[in-house]
Amino acid sequence: MSWLVSLPCTRAEAEALSAEQPELEALADAPVVVTREIDEASGRWQLDAYLDDRPGPALLALIRALAPSAKGVEPSIEELPEADWVTLSQQGLEPVQAGRFFVHTSSYADRAPVGSVPFLIDAGQAFGTGGHDTTAGCLAMLDRLARRGVRPRAIADIGTGTGLLAFAALALWPRARAIASDIDPASIAVTRKNAAINHVPLGRGAGRLALALAPGTDHPAIRRRAPYDLVVANILAGPLITLAPDIASVTAPGGHAILAGLIARQMEPVLAAYRAHGFRLAARGGSAEWPCLLLIKRQRHGWRRKQRALHRASPSDATFGSW
Structure with missing residues (x-):
């Protein structure tokens, strides 16, 4: 991916993005869309769309439609150096404790609670x-x-x-x-x-x-x-x-x-x-x-x-x- 389009969004919009997005999925080169919480105290969230090429007006309109709360806000459009942005967007993930399981990235390999069943799953x-x-x-x-x-x-x-x-x-x-x-x-x-x-x-x-x-x-x-x-x-x-x-x-x-x-x-x-x-x-x-x-x-x-x-x-x- 070599371009990044960013928009502010709400938490509700971020969660809704996990549902199917047929308009984007139908594209030959669909963007990778991820969301993240910018500030827990204020509840600010951000939508990031990673693309192979600079987006045209039609694709920008589709991306903007994912965050209606950002109506009137100009999206940030940034050219990025070549990198695996799917992996990079998932780095820094906090470990997860679910039942007896402790799922972590390499950054937390030494923090498994006693008695847990740990799994190392790095971003990918x-x-x-x-x-x-x-x-x-x-x-x-x-x-x-x-x-x-x-x-x-x-x-x-x-x-x-x-x-x-x-x-x-x-x-x-x-x-x-x-x-x-x-x-x-x-x-x-x-x-x-x-x-x-x-x-x-x-x-x-x-x-x-x-x-x-x-x-x-x-x-x-x-x-x-x-x-x-x-x-x-x-x-x-x-x-x-x-x-x-x-x-x-x-x-x-x-x-x-x-x-x-x-x-x-x-x-x-x-x-x-x-x-x-x-x-x-x-x-x-x-x-x-x-x-x-x-x-x-x-x-x-x-x-x-x-x-x-x-x-x-x-x-x-x-x-x-x-x-």
Whole structure:
């Protein structure tokens, strides 16, 4: 990225940016948009959009539409030296404590609380460093399941991002067979690197993590390992709804699904899609704005191996691992 467009915004606008932005996503060279709190005392926030080229009037208008509160404010437009701005924008992340897990960057490697399960996840080009409410909510929900005595033998992390949630699941259930998938090759590469850093063994057997480059569940390795006692999907509301039949098809009767990446107003449509495929809501975690849903598949629906995905995710839905 070589250009930066900055605008003041409100916290509400910053949080709303985690929802889908079809106008930006439709662009061939969509900007990377991040938000940050400038001053906690005054509640000042800022929107930063990183672009490959100097933005024209049309793109500037789209960016300005993301922060209506800044109407009348001229955006700051700055040319930047070549750098990996996706990574740089995530540097300085504070560590996150979620359940028994302590997720940190290299800067906090020596600060893990006694008795915690630490994971080193440095900033990079994949979602899932633990700093977002959705990832932290999933970590807390995994911990909650373990404390309840749930013991899954087969686990799938769909849209793994950095691999963090799959690592956490294996830390809780070290005898399980686990697989992590993502549609983005960069995420699979990041997960492989993070697995080595955190001493998570890769492979096909019990206690090891298999990796698959796939949209949703559409991969032979994912299908062969089904049914799963636990499926985790921290993606977006649209893909979650699209994947409801596929996730249902690989989840064992009585099995659990942890869903996140949706905002509060998207919860009912997501739940409706999964209820239609035999799930019921067992618990809600996460934050008020970013719910984390724990579902259980009803016994009466049974399980059958699908020969073919009936609702294969289209490229427009392919945002797995983007959180």
